[in-house]
Amino acid sequence: MGNGDILMLTKEIANAIVQETSIRLDRNINIMDKDGFIIASRDASRLHTVHGGAVEVLTTGNSLTIYPTQASRWEGSIPGINLPILFNKDIIGVIGITGDPDELESVGELVKMTTELMIQQAFITSQLEWKQRTKEMVIEQLLLPNPTYKTIQKGLEMLEINLLPPFMAVTIQLHQLTIQKQELIDKIEQFFGYHHAIAGFSSLNHLFIVVSHMEEQDAVKQMKTLQSFLQKQRTTFTLSYSLPFKELNQFHQAYLDCELALTMTDKENALISFSQFEVKALLHQMNSDLRERFSNRVLHDLNDTHTITLKTFFENDLNIQKTADALFLHRNTLLYRLNAIVDKTGYNPKTFNDSLILQVALWIKELK
Numbered sequence: 104m105g106n107g108d109i110l111m112l113t114k115e116i117a118n119a120i121v122q123e124t125s126i127r128l129d130r131n132i133n134i135m136d137k138d139g140f141i142i143a144s145r146d147a148s149r150l151h152t153v154h155g156g157a158v159e160v161l162t163t164g165n166s167l168t169i170y171p172t173q174a175s176r177w178e179g180s181i182p183g184i185n186l187p188i189l190f191n192k193d194i195i196g197v198i199g200i201t202g203d204p205d206e207l208e209s210v211g212e213l214v215k216m217t218t219e220l221m222i223q224q225a226f227i228t229s230q231l232e233w234k235q236r237t238k239e240m241v242i243e244q245l246l247l248p249n250p251t252y253k254t255i256q257k258g259l260e261m262l263e264i265n266l267l268p269p270f271m272a273v274t275i276q277l278h279q280l281t282i283q284k285q286e287l288i289d290k291i292e293q294f295f296g297y298h299h300a301i302a303g304f305s306s307l308n309h310l311f312i313v314v315s316h317m318e319e320q321d322a323v324k325q326m327k328t329l330q331s332f333l334q335k336q337r338t339t340f341t342l343s344y345s346l347p348f349k350e351l352n353q354f355h356q357a358y359l360d361c362e363l364a365l366t367m368t369d370k371e372n373a374l375i376s377f378s379q380f381e382v383k384a385l386l387h388q389m390n391s392d393l394r395e396r397f398s399n400r401v402l403h404d405l406n407d408t409h410t411i412t413l414k415t416f417f418e419n420d421l422n423i424q425k426t427a428d429a430l431f432l433h434r435n436t437l438l439y440r441l442n443a444i445v446d447k448t449g450y451n452p453k454t455f456n457d458s459l460i461l462q463v464a465l466w467i468k469e470l471k
Contacts, residue, residue, distance in 0.1 A: 111195075112134070112136055112137070112142070112188065112195045112196040112222070114142050114143060116221070116222060116225050117134035117136075117142045117143030117196070118143045119221065119225075120132070120134055120143065120198070120218050120221055120222075121133075121134055121143040121144060121145060123217070123221065124198075124214050124217060124218065125145050128200070128210060128214070130200055130201055130202050130207075131144065131145045131146055131200075131201040131202075132144070132145065132198065132199070132200055132201075132214070133146075133149065133154065133157075133198070133199040133200075133201070134188075134196060134197075134198055134199075134218075135154045135157035135161075135185075135196055135197040135198075135199065136196050137161060137194070137195055137196055138161075139153050139154050139155070139157040139158035139161060139197070140152070140153055140154070141153075141154050141157075141179075142196075146201075149179070152179050153178060153179050154177075154178075154179050154180060154185075154197070154199065155176075155177030155178035155179055155180050156169050156177040156180040156185045156197075156199065157185055157196075157197035157199065158177075159177060159185075160185050160186070160187050160194075160197045161187070161194060161197060164187060164194060165187070166184065166185065166186045166187065166211070167184070167185045168184050168185075168204045169181070169182050169183055169184070169185070169204065170182060170204055181201060182201070182202065182203065182204065183199055183200050183201040183202050183204065183207065184199070184200050184204055184207050184208070184211045185197050185198070185199045185200075186198050186199075186211055186212075186214075186215045187215075188215070188218055188219060188222065189219060190219065190222055190223070190226070195222070198214060198215060198218050200214060231285070234262060235285065235288065235303065237258050237261055237262055238258075238262065238301050238302070238303045239303035239304065240254070240258050241255055241258040241259060241262070241301060241313075242301060242303045242305060242311055242313060243305075244258075245313060245351065245354040245355070245358075246305060246311070246354060246355055246358045247355060248355050250351070250352070250354075250355075252351070255351070262301075264298065264301065265298075266301075266313065266315045266316075266351065267315055267316040268315075268316070268348075268349040268350070269316070269317070269318065269319070269347045269348065269349060270313070270314060270315055270347065270348050270349065270350075270351070270353070270354065270357075271314040271317070271319065271322050271344055271345055271346075271347055271348075271357070272311070272312070272313070272314070272344065272345040272354055272357035272358050272360070272361055273311070273312035273314060273322075273326065273342065273343070273344045273345070273361065274305070274309055274310070274311055274312075274342070274343050274344075274358065274361035274362060274365065275309070275310040275311075275312070275340050275341070275342045276308060276309055276340060276341045276342075276343075276365050277308045277309070277310060277338065277339075277340050278308070278339040278340060278341070278371065279338060279339040280308070280338055281336050281337050281338045282336050282338065284304065287310070288302045288303065288310070290329070290332060291310075291312060291329060294325045294328050294329050294332070295312070295314060295317070295322070295325045296317075298315075298316070299314060299315055299316055299317045300312055300313065300314055300315065301313040301315075305358075309362075311358065313354070318347075319347045322344070323344070323374075326342060326344060326374055327374065329342070330342065330372065330374055333372070334372055339371050339372060340371070340372060341365055341368065341370060341371060341372070341373055341375060342373070342374050342375065343361040343362075343364040343365050343374075343375040343376070343377060344361065344374070344375070344376055344377065345357035345358075345360050345361055345377050346360070346377055346378060346381075360377040360384065361377060363377075363380070363384055363387060364376075364377045364379070364380045364384075367380045367383055367469075367470075368380075382463075382466070383466050383469075383470070386463065386466055386467055386470060387470055394467045394470070395467065397463075397464065397467065398464045398465075398467035398468050401448055401450065401460060401461065401464035402448065402461075402464050402465070402468060404447040404448065405444065405447055405448065408440070409440065409443065409444050409447070410465070410468075411430075412426075412430065412437070412440045412441070412444070413444060413452060413461060413465065414465055415429050415430055416441070416452055417452075417458065417461075417462050417465070421452070421453060421458060423437060423438070441453065444461075448461065
């Protein structure tokens with residue numbers, strides 16, 4: 104189904120209507136299409152035959168009551184009532200209820216209303232599905248190294264969305280999802296604003312958000328709102344977001360940056376900016392042999408205790424007391440370990456230049 108207002112009365116919808124209404128009424132229900140053919144019925148022998156009464160309803164636009172003495176007037180008809188099914192003021196089919204017309208008079212309009220509500224709901228559902236498929240097609244194209252911009256533009260026109268800079272890319276890795284996927288997508292687009300975000304799944308457990316025409320600080324604010332919502336839902340996740348950019352052809356790299364950031368953290372329920380990992384990303388792009396040669400040369404004599412000490416020292420901004428507290432060590436014990444690192448590597452972690460060399464070597468070791 105496209106994005107227009109025309110709805111075809113399909114066999115699937117018709118069968119759902121028959122099943123729902125027949126059970127409640129304990130009577131046979133027939134659904135006829137716009138040509139008068141029976142497309143759904145509890146009486147399988149009547150399927151795909153023309154219902155003369157339905158043709159009459161389709162022609163006149165009025166309900167038709169068929170009494171036992173009149174059944175022969177309309178081909179393929181038996182006693183009952185036949186009512187037009189309306190959608191957006193157009194007749195799209197006919198519903199027939201088999202039985203004594205006098206007994207059915209009170210339920211006919213109720214069945215008609217129920218039928219039209221079910222059709223309306225089916226249409227809304229199909230429209231939502233169509234829109235989401237279109238959004239995911241746009242996302243899929245944007246993430247390609249060489250997107251087809253005509254396809255993207257056509258999809259955006261159908262969605263009545265205009266993508267404007269500045270842009271950002273957001274990827275959410277869902278470790279455990281506790282709500283329906285479509286509900287999550289709707290919430291995301293609600294938080295960012297329907298004209299500022301397109302959300303869709305890029306893989307089974309990775310959700311991608313195209314952020315458009317929004318400054319970074321505003322986008323991050325909405326990400327924090329989303330983070331809070333997911334935590335309340337007890338959904339476990341990791342969210343990464345790119346640097347801002349101005350051209351549609353930069354979405355591919357922004358997506359790769361987000362995915363790379365996700366591989367560099369094991370934090371759950373966290374917001375991760377690619378900017379936090381940009382230096383590591385540069386190291387990741389270096390020749391692996393050169394990286395490992397450097398890291399092995401700098402760290403080769405350090406055992407696990409020294410490595411953990413060094414990592415904790417850097418995480419605490421080279422602060423002796425904070426590091427000692429974090430490791431549950433006496434200050435003098437920590438100083439002893441730091442001096443041992445100087446002896447083994449030749450680099451002093453308490454000075455800027457040497458600490459930088461040691462930090463880069465640790466980052467490379469983590470990339471392996």
